[in-house]
Amino acid sequence: MVQRDSFRHGIHPPEHKDETRSLAIRQFPFAPELIVPLSQHLGKPAKPIVRQGQEVVRGQTIAEADGFMSVAMHAPASGIVRQIALAPTISGEMVESVYLKTMPASSQEVDDGDPCDVESATPDEIITAIQRAGIVGLGGAAFPTHVKLKPPEGKHLDTLIINGVECEPYLTTDDRVMLEQTADVYMGIRYLLRATGAGDVIIAVEANKEEAAQKLRRERPADLPVRVRVSPVKYPQGAEKLVIKALLDREVPSGGLPADVHTICVNVATTAEIGRLLPHGRGIQERVITIGGPGIEQKGNYRIPIGTTVRFALEQTGAAENISRVFLGGPMMGPAVSNLDIPITKGTSGITAFTTTETGEATGHQKVYPCIHCARCVEACPLFLNPSQLGLLAKNEEYALMAEEFHLMDCFECGACSYVCPSHIPLVQYFRLAKKMVRKLSTAA
Amino acid sequence: MTDVSHWSVFINAALINNFVLAYFLGLCPFFGVSAKLETAARMGGAVSFVMLVASVCAYVINLLLDAVNAPYLRIISYILVISSTVQLVEMLMRKLSPATFRALGIFLPLITTNCAILGLALFQTNRGYEFTQAVAYALGAGAGFALALVLMAGVREKLDLANVPELVKGTAAAYIVAGILSMSFMGFAGLGR
Amino acid sequence: MIELRKDLEIGSSPHISSGDSVEVIMRNVVIALVPVCVFAIFAFGSAGALILATATVSCLVTEHVLCRWTGQESTIGDWSAAVTGILYGLTLPPDLPLWMVAVGGIFAIGIGKSLFGGLGSNAFNPALVGRAFLQAAFPQAMTHWAMPFQDGRFTDLPASIFAIPFAQPAYDAVTAATPLAEMKFDGIQAVNRDLLFGLTPGSLGETCTVLIFVGGLYLVGRRMMNWRIPASIFLSVALITTVFALYDPVAYPRSPFMLFSGGLMLGAMFMATDMVASPITNAGCWLYGVLIGALVVVIRFWGGMPEGVMYAILLANAVSPHIDRLIQPVVFGTKKGAG
Amino acid sequence: MLGKEISSTDEFLKGLWRDNPVFIMALGLCPALAVSNTAMNSLTMGLATTFVLLASATCVSALRNFIPREARIVCYICIIATFVTAVDYIIMAISLELHRSLGAFIALIVVNCLILGRAEAFASKNTIGRSLLDGLGMGAGFTGALLCIGVIREILGSGTLFGVSLFAENFQTWTIMVLPSGGFFVTAIWILIVNRLREKQAEAEAQAQTQGASS
Amino acid sequence: MNTPVEQPRTSVWSMYRAIVGIGALCALVIVSVFNATATRISENQARFLARAVAEVLPAAQTTVPITTTDDGRVVETAETLALPAFLGYDANSELAGAVITAEGMGYQDTLRVLYSYSFELDAIVGFKVLDSKETPGLGDKIETEPHFVANFERLDATLSPDGKSLQNPIVTVKQGDKTEPWQIDGITGATITSEAVGMMLDESANKWVPVLEGNLPELLNIRMSEDE
Ligand SMILES: Cc1cc2nc3c(=O)[nH]c(=O)nc-3n(C[C@H](O)[C@H](O)[C@H](O)COP(=O)(O)O)c2cc1C
Ligand SMILES: Cc1cc2nc3c(=O)[nH]c(=O)nc-3n(C[C@H](O)[C@H](O)[C@H](O)COP(=O)(O)O)c2cc1C
Ligand SMILES: Cc1cc2nc3c(=O)[nH]c(=O)nc-3n(C[C@H](O)[C@H](O)[C@H](O)COP(=O)(O)O)c2cc1C
Ligand SMILES: Cc1cc2nc3c(=O)[nH]c(=O)nc-3n(C[C@H](O)[C@H](O)[C@H](O)CO)c2cc1C
Ligand code: SF4
Ligand code: SF4
Ligand code: SF4
Ligand code: SF4
Numbered sequence A: 001m002v003q004r005d006s007f008r009h010g011i012h013p014p015e016h017k018d019e020t021r022s023l024a025i026r027q028f029p030f031a032p033e034l035i036v037p038l039s040q041h042l043g044k045p046a047k048p049i050v051r052q053g054q055e056v057v058r059g060q061t062i063a064e065a066d067g068f069m070s071v072a073m074h075a076p077a078s079g080i081v082r083q084i085a086l087a088p089t090i091s092g093e094m095v096e097s098v099y100l101k102t103m104p105a106s107s108q109e110v111d112d113g114d115p116c117d118v119e120s121a122t123p124d125e126i127i128t129a130i131q132r133a134g135i136v137g138l139g140g141a142a143f144p145t146h147v148k149l150k151p152p153e154g155k156h157l158d159t160l161i162i163n164g165v166e167c168e169p170y171l172t173t174d175d176r177v178m179l180e181q182t183a184d185v186y187m188g189i190r191y192l193l194r195a196t197g198a199g200d201v202i203i204a205v206e207a208n209k210e211e212a213a214q215k216l217r218r219e220r221p222a223d224l225p226v227r228v229r230v231s232p233v234k235y236p237q238g239a240e241k242l243v244i245k246a247l248l249d250r251e252v253p254s255g256g257l258p259a260d261v262h263t264i265c266v267n268v269a270t271t272a273e274i275g276r277l278l279p280h281g282r283g284i285q286e287r288v289i290t291i292g293g294p295g296i297e298q299k300g301n302y303r304i305p306i307g308t309t310v311r312f313a314l315e316q317t318g319a320a321e322n323i324s325r326v327f328l329g330g331p332m333m334g335p336a337v338s339n340l341d342i343p344i345t346k347g348t349s350g351i352t353a354f355t356t357t358e359t360g361e362a363t364g365h366q367k368v369y370p371c372i373h374c375a376r377c378v379e380a381c382p383l384f385l386n387p388s389q390l391g392l393l394a395k396n397e398e399y400a401l402m403a404e405e406f407h408l409m410d411c412f413e414c415g416a417c418s419y420v421c422p423s424h425i426p427l428v429q430y431f432r433l434a435k436k437m438v439r440k441l442s443t444a445a
Numbered sequence B: 001m002t003d004v005s006h007w008s009v010f011i012n013a014a015l016i017n018n019f020v021l022a023y024f025l026g027l028c029p030f031f032g033v034s035a036k037l038e039t040a041a042r043m044g045g046a047v048s049f050v051m052l053v054a055s056v057c058a059y060v061i062n063l064l065l066d067a068v069n070a071p072y073l074r075i076i077s078y079i080l081v082i083s084s085t086v087q088l089v090e091m092l093m094r095k096l097s098p099a100t101f102r103a104l105g106i107f108l109p110l111i112t113t114n115c116a117i118l119g120l121a122l123f124q125t126n127r128g129y130e131f132t133q134a135v136a137y138a139l140g141a142g143a144g145f146a147l148a149l150v151l152m153a154g155v156r157e158k159l160d161l162a163n164v165p166e167l168v169k170g171t172a173a174a175y176i177v178a179g180i181l182s183m184s185f186m187g188f189a190g191l192g193r
Numbered sequence C: 001m002i003e004l005r006k007d008l009e010i011g012s013s014p015h016i017s018s019g020d021s022v023e024v025i026m027r028n029v030v031i032a033l034v035p036v037c038v039f040a041i042f043a044f045g046s047a048g049a050l051i052l053a054t055a056t057v058s059c060l061v062t063e064h065v066l067c068r069w070t071g072q073e074s075t076i077g078d079w080s081a082a083v084t085g086i087l088y089g090l091t092l093p094p095d096l097p098l099w100m101v102a103v104g105g106i107f108a109i110g111i112g113k114s115l116f117g118g119l120g121s122n123a124f125n126p127a128l129v130g131r132a133f134l135q136a137a138f139p140q141a142m143t144h145w146a147m148p149f150q151d152g153r154f155t156d157l158p159a160s161i162f163a164i165p166f167a168q169p170a171y172d173a174v175t176a177a178t179p180l181a182e183m184k185f186d187g188i189q190a191v192n193r194d195l196l197f198g199l200t201p202g203s204l205g206e207t208c209t210v211l212i213f214v215g216g217l218y219l220v221g222r223r224m225m226n227w228r229i230p231a232s233i234f235l236s237v238a239l240i241t242t243v244f245a246l247y248d249p250v251a252y253p254r255s256p257f258m259l260f261s262g263g264l265m266l267g268a269m270f271m272a273t274d275m276v277a278s279p280i281t282n283a284g285c286w287l288y289g290v291l292i293g294a295l296v297v298v299i300r301f302w303g304g305m306p307e308g309v310m311y312a313i314l315l316a317n318a319v320s321p322h323i324d325r326l327i328q329p330v331v332f333g334t335k336k337g338a339g
Numbered sequence D: 001m002l003g004k005e006i007s008s009t010d011e012f013l014k015g016l017w018r019d020n021p022v023f024i025m026a027l028g029l030c031p032a033l034a035v036s037n038t039a040m041n042s043l044t045m046g047l048a049t050t051f052v053l054l055a056s057a058t059c060v061s062a063l064r065n066f067i068p069r070e071a072r073i074v075c076y077i078c079i080i081a082t083f084v085t086a087v088d089y090i091i092m093a094i095s096l097e098l099h100r101s102l103g104a105f106i107a108l109i110v111v112n113c114l115i116l117g118r119a120e121a122f123a124s125k126n127t128i129g130r131s132l133l134d135g136l137g138m139g140a141g142f143t144g145a146l147l148c149i150g151v152i153r154e155i156l157g158s159g160t161l162f163g164v165s166l167f168a169e170n171f172q173t174w175t176i177m178v179l180p181s182g183g184f185f186v187t188a189i190w191i192l193i194v195n196r197l198r199e200k201q202a203e204a205e206a207q208a209q210t211q212g213a214s215s
Numbered sequence E: 001m002n003t004p005v006e007q008p009r010t011s012v013w014s015m016y017r018a019i020v021g022i023g024a025l026c027a028l029v030i031v032s033v034f035n036a037t038a039t040r041i042s043e044n045q046a047r048f049l050a051r052a053v054a055e056v057l058p059a060a061q062t063t064v065p066i067t068t069t070d071d072g073r074v075v076e077t078a079e080t081l082a083l084p085a086f087l088g089y090d091a092n093s094e095l096a097g098a099v100i101t102a103e104g105m106g107y108q109d110t111l112r113v114l115y116s117y118s119f120e121l122d123a124i125v126g127f128k129v130l131d132s133k134e135t136p137g138l139g140d141k142i143e144t145e146p147h148f149v150a151n152f153e154r155l156d157a158t159l160s161p162d163g164k165s166l167q168n169p170i171v172t173v174k175q176g177d178k179t180e181p182w183q184i185d186g187i188t189g190a191t192i193t194s195e196a197v198g199m200m201l202d203e204s205a206n207k208w209v210p211v212l213e214g215n216l217p218e219l220l221n222i223r224m225s226e227d228e
């Protein structure tokens, strides 16, 4: 059945947002050492402009964008560059990173760069400012935001969607940002409007964030063409394709971009950062994340310096004895952490820790049966793929067929299919692998 | 045989006494090309077509043989005339409609001397069908063969993705599916009366 | 923080999953079938109990033994063999010799399921494969029906069910005619109330349509069964029947009779809905159901046998791969005019 | 001399097992399977096929230098059809009942893939003697396979063997065995058995080799 | 043929030779076999027919194949018909009855039966299944089941007063429901087949009995004409 302001299919996993929803954002302490990967975003790594042993001030640019598909990096704390070397990251691959020894003495003051004024700046100036500020999608994909703001030739944008849905269980960062940085959000919207020339703004919120929606409505500046729309709770409401479908009833064509339907979708935290940083010409040196889950002692929403290692974070918040699984982001899409010494990056929206109690019943532990064609995955897939068929094909390594006839590459790995599968088939895992193989094949060809 | 209705002849040949599932005729194409649906469908078309040709040939030959009263030449003349006629049709098809030829042509050589075809000719003779009845019989047999072949192909493609034991894969599995199909077709018994 | 140094497990996302699992689903099917079984035993006495037990046990044992032979761990734990066994038992005549019951059960699991690779690999409904085998192997025994609610049905058992293996059963009562046979051969229509509450002769589990329907509703409620399949079967049968009944009320029965008689209810609710052998998309299920409905009507009205549900479902099983190939979900953003 | 001896017996044996036409090469089943519902029919069909096989093999190999490649298929078909017609009449002369029970399926021997296959693949390249041996072997293998199927179908389906009833009066016949579906299932079971045996054989040979290597 | 190169010519010639030679050979074999077996076969067929006739009409010593003409007369015929019919004459050449082939759709396939009609009893007095693919154990009970075969010891086929059809149509009833002499007591479990038998007998008898009875005098004459 089709619901208003929502999309068909999808699932309703337990939300688990209550533990952290009401906890105000707190500043997270500075770790003695921060690791800042030069590639935290999709696209080209940034070029380091600091030397080993050099002293840097918090907020200072330590690496410059290398081309358009790249963004700058800023020092998350005042300190000394111990070395520039490879560091492990969540993806498992080693990435060139700046190792920063923080100076305990430092006041960690951030000094302004050259500001960018909403009224006077031209769209292109704003776009370059955003790039200089090192802003990327904080919603998960960590896609350079300024790239999104420059739609392909001949594609005009009429609607700007601010994505405050946050459909993943456990995560409450966007919720807090909307409550505590309302002004920043609206300031960000001003920049985005000016940059894109869009005539219409919609802030998308899920029904479990009524409070935030109220506040946004209350404090909406009269001069802004903003509507706040509340859609029913359903995963993965937040996926931009689905937000756009739910709010505007427009379908981003398969393999296409939001720009194809004249919209652009920016995460609310991203927006707030734009509004907070650009007036002062600063860059991202920290972000808001939710540290939660049954495995965490002091759950909460923290403004945490980029580059803090997961180990330090967990040491600060305290972790349960029987902690058994840690992943970045939420339980639906968040990749599991195998090595605690990886840094938190701009794309990290949270740290969630499970104990043996949860993992005992989590997918990994349940017996895997053959597909019984129950069609639950088909009923769940928000993109109307056929995970059952895809799964069978994946098992038989029919990767080309999967891509050609069953739209494998459309899959955005939301995990809804795996979640509902009574045979506990690790479908998404299959699909990630399959997509890799297909990309390999296509590059090989 | 003048009294049996064309409908009844058709249904009987297509469903009740299906050539593959009830008479075991044409097993080679049935198992040989039922692995992929696409080829199966085309083979079905080719067989139906050749059956029609064969039926007409057989009817004419039979008249001639009765005229010269040489029944002992039936088998040999059936097989020679049918196969050469199909060759002829093949050549014509290649000329007139290359598209059709590409679709069905490649199968024709395989099935010209195939038992389902000759079987059709012989059965229609034994049953003493009139010309129109013979045509109905050929159409029914062809339709039934194509149906069985297509159903078989569908199931086999499904089984390709299932975890069928090595020992069973291939011929054995195909025979079992054929058996189950044959059982299911028993549901049609008694139709068309 | 020493304990953090112990290495963590790295399962891939999603890290949570909905509670339902195969064995839960299968167990619920069994639960939904309990009332039907109880009624079967109530109506047909100890004979019914013995037949159901034999059917289930033979299926479980076959599955277990075959797993062991092929060196896998036994899969009877997933309850699917039990479902197969019970449903198979419910489709049998109430005085069928036990040895035949066992033979059919072995065939159902052995040929119908295990040879194809076990759970989820069977292209045809195993329970019905077993029944179809018996129907073709022992047509007389499979068309011999005992009266329900005979007194003393719990104490003294019919001799026929204890026929020694490979020997013909000796029936002590003449066969009763099922409502469908009466309709087909004598043009008598049973009373709907009798059909609803199982007062007529018939297969063990097919007679009390009300209980079957309730069991089906339970599964639909638990979202463990696709309601579209039974719905489309009922609708198509009712529609086609009504048309013919209007055209010739004498020759053709009214649609309530068609819906409540024979194996239609059991078949539509529990056997056509076997997801392993039915299409995966909802649209596909509608088509599949209509196909079954049409076939049932054709076989019942014009075929040789009084009942056609089993054959209709098996044939539809054979068609469902094609339905799946024909009807795939329309992928997001691929509709004409998208974007 | 000796070598030839062995190889020619082998010529005969291969048809029985190693490449048994029915179970291994899956050739020429169709014209025969339909009448494999009793042992008698199977035997007759098998013998008839063997006769045609031998006769045509002899002719083909006798005439192999006389028949040019281009015309060979049509010639073979002529020859085969001739002998099939002959068989047809001979059986009719022997017993009309038998002929009725086999129906048109005798005539269908013409298209049996096996016969044309052997003519093409073997007889056209070998001496009469070897062709005969090959034909005998293939025929025997074919007849044997048909009997395997027919015997089971008759025993279960009719409770008799070659028409002699085996069991007590009240034996319950398995109707399906004389129905087509029974034919498919019995054949499938036989194929499974043969596959399994060949697996075992292969394993055994593999072991023997490894041992041979080790020792 | 006019290509100077001899290679193809020889090959064409050899093909020609081969095909003609083989054709001749085959013709030879076939014809000789045919002649060799012809007598035996015709004997077999004669015996088969004789046995069948003897079963359904034991009194008959000699038979005459007959057919009906468009103007409703009965004449002797030489050709073999799809559904042959005969007149049977006993030892002292009295008309013993008619033997008729009937066929119709059974459960599996077409059924062919032979039945005999007795002129003095106005009834079907003999019945034999010629050709049946019915299911063993079910459909084929029509040949074995005693109570079913008993139907044809005397199955009423009286001509209606107007002489155009049977007085009462021949019908099959459920096993044990037979009350009238023109009803066939069916076989439970083989209802389809037994009903098919009823239908084909009714149809055939309705076609034959009127013409036979209508031409009774000539029928005696056919025999006479044979004599001289
Ligand atoms: C399954 C899935 C769910 C998502 N859910 C959200 C969400 O709830 N909130 C959000 O801001 N972005 C979500 N995203 C990311 C959005 O698709 C989109 O990338 C993002 O909103 C764009 O804004 P950003 O570039 O500023 O992150 C999701 C993506 C996927 C694939
Ligand atoms: C009508 C028809 C007849 C065939 N006859 C034969 C045959 O006589 N012998 C044979 O080996 N293959 C025959 N084939 C091919 C087989 O079916 C099969 O495709 C072939 O053995 C290739 O199998 P493979 O790919 O496993 O080697 C025939 C195929 C068709 C469609
Ligand atoms: C495999 C099989 C074969 C059958 N063969 C015949 C048959 O040859 N003739 C027949 O009349 N009924 C046959 N039947 C039974 C009919 O389907 C139908 O059940 C029966 O005629 C009903 O008659 P009844 O009501 O008197 O039992 C067969 C049934 C099955 C399952
Ligand atoms: C609603 C429902 C109906 C089912 N019906 C059948 C059935 O008719 N026959 C059967 O063997 N299994 C049935 N099963 C169980 C399971 O699907 C069956 O064991 C698989 O076919 C075995 O691969 C059913 C399961 C469900 C959930
Ligand atoms: S974490 Fe991912 S899925 Fe969840 S709200 Fe953010 S982007 Fe959406
Ligand atoms: S992971 Fe891919 S296939 Fe599975 S539900 Fe999400 S989009 Fe559909
Ligand atoms: S599925 Fe892969 S490519 Fe598509 S959006 Fe998600 S992460 Fe990006
Ligand atoms: S949910 Fe799992 S079992 Fe059900 S169809 Fe999809 S993959 Fe198969």
Ligand code: FES
Pocket (backbone or CB within 6 Å): B025, B026, B027, B028, B029, B114, B115, B116, D027, D028, D029, D030, D031, D111, D112, D113
């Ligand atoms: S097709 Fe029947 S023998 Fe080959």
